Amino acid sequence: MxxxxxxxxxxxxxxxxxxxxxxxxxxxxxxxxxxxxxxxPLRVEAVRQLKRRRTLVMAGVMGLLPFVLLIAFAVAGSPESRSGRVTLMDTATASGANFAATCLFVSAGFLLVIPVALFCGDTVASEASWSSLRYLLAAPVPRARLLWSKLAVALGLSAAAMVLLPLVGLVVGSMAYGWGPLHIPTGGVMPAGTAAQRLVIVVAYIFVSQLVTAALAFWLSTKTDAPLGAVGGAVGLTIVGNVLDAVTALGSWRDFLPAHWQFAWADAIQPRMEWGGMIQGSAVSVTYALVLFALAFRGFARKDVVS
Structure with missing residues (x-):
């Protein structure tokens, strides 16, 4: 009936x-x-993704990085400044807050790109590679609903990876170096409570800045049946953006590159927090992301799904 x-x-x-x-x-x-x-439902999709091996592997990588840095500092000794210039790395062993900030500093440029590209680029393309995408649509699951569910879960897993890294770093650093104020490289200290709040802002900004990579990987995932192609393409183009940002001859054109603002969060760990760089970086990232997400939804709505 x-x-x-x-x-x-x-x-x-x-x-x-x-x-x-x-x-x-x-x-x-x-x-x-x-x-x-x-x-x-989001719950069903989240359970499916959490049970996958690549999710567990990525969680292990994010959780092990602070221990790798801890061993490196234990073997090589406390970091020392070079040429009289003190950086965040030089204050890594000052407190647990400093150690957590250092974990973000060494991973924000590339390592945190990997889980974002993996979770967002392996969404639709993996279903196509398993030849299960057409069965989902025949269930019937509306195409927009399928994309929204997969995108929400992918962004949730990406955010969880970014939270896990500094959280483990804060616990490991506090056990190794003690719970104390954040020592600012430019001079001065920040109370531990204030430092924890600033680290939350830093993680939130890093997540927003990685929306470009997420959108790029997601768009590629709707265009190909090869998950590795979507993930690798997003990572490769992110690296190209970092390379272009290093070309100083581009001048003010670099302001339109998301990579140019990836370390703007450093303004959040100053005695007086500056919002200018993070606002500009967020605007650039969100603009690119919205365009790429729109292309993904528009293209997939008209795509002839045969996989």
Whole structure:
């Protein structure tokens, strides 16, 4: 038994089959109780992704990095400044807060790009590579609903990876070097409570700045059946952006590169926090991300899915 849904401007009718009162193209036949918004719940998609091996491996990498840095400092000794210039790395062993900030400093440029590209680039492309994408759409799961569910879970996992790294770093650093104020490289100290709040802002900004990589990987995931191609393409283009940002001859054109603002969060760990750089960086990142997300949804809505 089927139910009919009248489209805007159409006349209500009965089940298709040449019944009087029905105009072709004015009705959409659905199953009783079918609700498009209830298909592929976020909980189901999140459980599926959490059980995958690459999620567990990435969580292990994020959790082990602070221990790797701790061993490196234990073997090589406390970092020392060079040429009289003190950096965040030089104060890594001053306190747990400094150690957590150092973990973010050494990973924000490249390491944190990996989980974002992996989680967002392996969404739709992995379903296509398993030949299960067409079965999801035939369930039926609306295409926009499928993309929204997968994108929300991918961004959630990316955010979790970014939170896990400094959180483990803060715990490990506090156990090794003690819980204390954040020693600012330019001079002065910041109370531990204030430092923890600033680190939350830093993580939030890093997440926003990585939206470009997430959107790029997600868009590529809707264009290819090869997850490695989507992930590798996003990582490769991110590296190209970093290379272009290093070309000083570009001058003010670098302001339009997301990579140019990736370390603007350093303004958050100053005695007086500056928002200018982070606001500009967020604006550039969100603008690129919205365009790429729109391209992904528009392209996938018209795509002939055969995988």
């Amino acid at each position: 089927s139910a009919t849904v009248t489209e805007p401007g159409g006349n209500p009718g009965r089940d298709p089959g040449g019944v009087p009162g029905k105009r072709p193209g004015t009705e959409r036949v659905t199953a009783p109780g079918y609700r498009p918004g209830r298909t592929l």
